Amino acid sequence: MSEANMVQFTRQELYELVWSEPINTVAEKHGLSGRGLAKICERHQIPVPGRGHWARIEAGQKVTKTPLWRIDNPALEHVSLGWRRTLHPQAAFAAEATRKAKAEFQPPKATKVEIRKIGSRLHRSVIAFEQEMRRAPVDHEGGIKRPWVYIHRESVPRVLTLLHTLAHELEPDGITFLSTDESMWFIRGASKIHFEISSPKKRVKSPAGSWRSFENVFVGRLALQIFGSSEGIKKNWVDKDGIQIESDLRGIVFSIKINLMVQAEIDEQRQKAEDRRAFYAHRKDLEQKRIERERARETFLATVAQDRMEIIHLKETVALLPDPAALSPALARMVDWAVKRVADLEERTTPIAIDRALEKQMLFPEPDNLADPGEYMN
Incomplete structure (x- = not known):
């Protein structure tokens, strides 16, 4: 291999x-x-x-x-x-992008991310999320559900503290937290990754007198999952007995940064592919328009040549007729029409008139607006 x-x-x-x-x-x-x-x-x-x-x-x-x-x-x-x-090429690209991102970003091993207490002011990017949590209905088990969030109401302060901490920690790197009606995101520039926070349930013995021996209930645990495209980077954290996901805040921050770096690479690749497709579609469109213009050129030149030949033929025909005074009224009227026709055709085929028509129809523009741009260059 x-x-x-x-x-x-x-x-x-x-x-x-x-x-x-x-x-x-x-x-x-x-x-x-x-x-x-x-x-x-x-x-x-x-x-x-x-x-x-x-x-x-x-x-x-x-x-x-x-x-x-x-x-x-x-x-x-x-x-x-x-x-x-x-x-799949996209997965292979993500793997290579992850390798490059890890090589570019390696935080000092001694770096530790501490929980930030909210105090009197919540991070501005988390305020909208807090308001949504307050307005959200609570189900019969005490759960609050919205897109990509399903937590127990008692876990709301903890989740706010976690997001408050992450928002402050990521802000110096230009990373912003955003909550919408569709998802929750970490965003940097035009790139974004969404993530999920949930409260896993635990299997416990049912209270005495219950018909069930065990049941799954909220026990204050949290789980966080990042939906990024990186490969070989941890993207899932779940509370365990005695160990909360906050104990690996450094790992969460690292994963968010790496996944956003990978996403930026993927977004750039997609944009390049889209630009390439648009370029070749434009090139194909130009080719078709050049074909249509060539036909229009041929038609225009054929019309000018036909008009000039008609002028010659009409003049020759009129010249062969006898003295106009000897012509019958009908023949005299035909000669008058022929003379006017020649005048119209001559006016239509003067260099100035031809030049004006060429400009109007853009048959020979300079510079050529339909020129082939050549091969695509990244």
Whole structure:
């Protein structure tokens, strides 16, 4: 498999990846089987979630995360995963854009993002979201639902604090939080990524006397998911027993920045493709118009030639007739008409008249407004 089909990870990056979503899902994205990726992790001494891990998370049960072991072999610190040759070009482009973004942006390892208390003033970009939360109806379970948000009403202050913190942390990089009727976004320039915040439920024993043994209830947990196009970057965070998603604010900020950098690359690629399509469509349109103009040129010149030939023929015909005084009234009227016809045709075919008609119909403009612009240049 060629170097172009490989994606490089550090042990830490692959560790975060296989603990952020099921290993089969990660493996499929990289053209591998779940067992194949598990063997790669084993070779590089990267622990992976055990059987039933994701089912227990889905059920709201407590799970533990095996820490990444320290190793002394530098050769194992980097992992290469191969992409399928049939991978969709857009996914391959996203992978390469992620690699470039990570190379361009590597925050100092000592950097730590702290929760910002709201105090007396909420970040201006979060105010509209807060107002929406206040107006939103509460369901029978205490949940508040709007596009890309489903949280318990008691989690609203925590969510506001989280968004307030992220908004302040991302603002120096030109990144803005925006909440609309359709989604929630992080935006930089013309690029944006949307994300989701929810309150997962946990499976607990039902109260005594209930007909059910267990039920799923809100327990104050939060989950955040970024819907970005990056590959190999963590995009999901879920509270676990004793560990809240705020403990990885640095990772969340890093993911938002990388995903926006990748999205900017994708947006630029799409714009270039759209510009290229528009260019060639315009070029094709110009070609068709040149064909139509060529026909118009031929018609115009043929008409001028026909008019000049008619002038000659009419003059010759009139010259062959006897003295006008000897002509019958009908023939005299025909001669008068022929003389006027010649005058009209001569006026129509003077250089000035022809030049005026050419300008009006734009048959030979300078510069040529239908000239072929040539091949597209990026």
